[in-house]
Amino acid sequence: MLSVMDLSVEVVSHLLKRATELEKQNPLERDRILSKRRIALLFYESSTRTRTSFELAAKALGVDTTLVSSLSSSIEKGESLKDTGLTLRALGAEAIILRHPSSGSAWLLEESTRLPVINAGDGMHEHPTQALLDLRTLLKHLRPQKSGLTAGVKADTLAGVTVTIAGDILHSRVARSNMLLLPRLGARVLLCGPKQLLPEMAAQSGPGIEIERDFEAAMQQSQAIMMLRIQAERLAGLQIDLEEYMAAYQLTGQRLAALAPTALVMHPGPIIRGMEITAGVADGPQSAILEQVTHGLAIRMAVMERALTAKGGRA
């Protein structure tokens, strides 16, 4: 699974249903689903949530995992991504979960190894399992009755829902995966941020995507607000006036109470308290931030199961 665009609505629906089934299943039975199968986690970037979540999800299905990280492997000696992938395949890996700072790296690894590759974040490009777990979080709160968690989703499941994604859109793979996935289920996505972090062309990425530069106007229209951190490591010389940025885009308790008192507050993490979001909001009653992390576990079980059992081997 390289991009959310590789997933049809039917497949998304299947993954959501399986996530719920797997979550509910007796751990001792679940443990046998992929017993002794082998998945390699190949991480070229630091990660807390995604890595641990994939690892625990794999173990919950009985998978043997191995972690290769760029700082303690031959990658440091200059081994290419292709050769690293071929080595993991030779060692018996049946799928690879890749986190990498270069956009498109997951595609390259799949081409090189012909193994199912699960993209756990490639540069500024995509983070598809994050979008799926965000979708699961949205459904739980916004569609509690005919819940997509058990019944699956269709092209209109999120009709009438507006989701604001605010902050550093330009450098965010989470934003790209979400803006491409949510409109396919009927949601309207409002992108919000300053020009430097949100170029006009972002609206051309697909249908159902609009730009609303005024954060407060966006909040007023939204049932869910996803906040993003400024990716200092990817700014590449871009100068951002943080005082100005916070004044315009920080999600504060005051703004939330006045403009979106019932909206769901989301954040893919890591959060920078006091920057894009205040501590009070992050920990407040509207926040689903930690719940998102929990949904990640269920989603990743379903994604790995599909990677190792799907016809044709493609994740």
Next chain:
Amino acid sequence: MMAIAGNTAIAIKGGRLMDHAAGIDELKDILLKDGRVAEIAAPGKLKDAAGAETLNAKGLIVAPGLIDIHVHLREPGQTHKETIATGTAAAAAGGFTAVAAMPNTIPVNDTAEITRWMQAPERGASARVFPIGAATRGSKGETINDYAALKSAGAVAVTDDGHPILKDGIMREVLAAAARQGLTVIQHAEDTRMTQGCSMNLGPASFRLGLRGMSNESESSLVERDIRLVSELKDTHAHLHVAHTSTAAALAAVRQARRSGLRVTCEVAPHHFLLTDEHVGVYNTHAKMNPPLRSAADRDAMIQGILDGVVDAIATDHAPHAQHEKEVEFEFAPNGITGLETALGLSLRWLHKQWKMPLGRVLSLLSAQPAALLGFKGRGTLTAGSFADVVIFDPKAEWTYRATESKSRAKNTPFDGWEMLGKVRWTISEGRIAYSSLP
């Protein structure tokens, strides 16, 4: 493919001679002798053809050998990518009889010694190699090279190609010093201060792919700067040539400069008049080059510029790389694609067949005009006494390009599997058959 001795006479009979520079388009027989054109006559009327090897050109077009003024032959220094022998073998297969080789070799070609070495018979070239010297020492943009020495060794122009000269003062000096030697200054126009970390064109595609994009201004602003410097040096007859023009704004600047009477010329590469940044597709490193594939509007501006004549030459920017070098993360992949074997087939298929450009004008952009641009005397035309540089091709043959069959050491092309029009049957370089293919 078999090279024959240069002093053997060759009679090309029954073909349609198309020499745009000489204003000829009719059935003619041609006799080549001692590396030169010896005689041109009506069909069957050659006087001195006894004993000559005869090439039957019936149904074929006979034209001045093609000339590519922008290639990277990678020798010395990177022979795992290409050598002068393999690069010029690809040139000959594509109908080219002369190429101008960029100086970004290892070491950089900034001396008379390297310039001469590249032209030595030991290199085994199948086409004439005209070295382009580095404008500054090591192409570092600081110290100007000895242009008189480079020129006497055979250099035909100067450039720092992939390392554009950003400092105004240095570029002014380069233009003035080159003008004193009658040398052209070729600029790869890219303000590299604006393109840090970029690996494709800035646009919806780069946003979608999460890749940093180069703006059009990074090209056009440097072209505009260079034109300003040329206009300040107008009395010196400085000649600026803009390499691989890719944006509408840069082309507009060249057009304006020409109207002002400045010696400013430009070339366009086939990939820039055929492809757009959408061809990057899913991180296809064979669609990564610099300047990058641009928007559809820019691509259309290149076609328009070719059709209306502001573009002086088609040049391929043939840039071979080894397969493993391209099989990496998109942002780490080296820039460039091969181009020598596909330029004619693509130009005929698209400029001639699709856009109805007269055949003679297409061929002129690939021979007479680039020859004139860099002052290659006796090339780009086929009159008595000119070099026996000839391409003979079947203008009706449609065929499919297969990168695996390339004569180049490299296979990095986005045109693998593309339909071509016009198949080269013979390429003759200074009287030697450098390439031949049976129908």
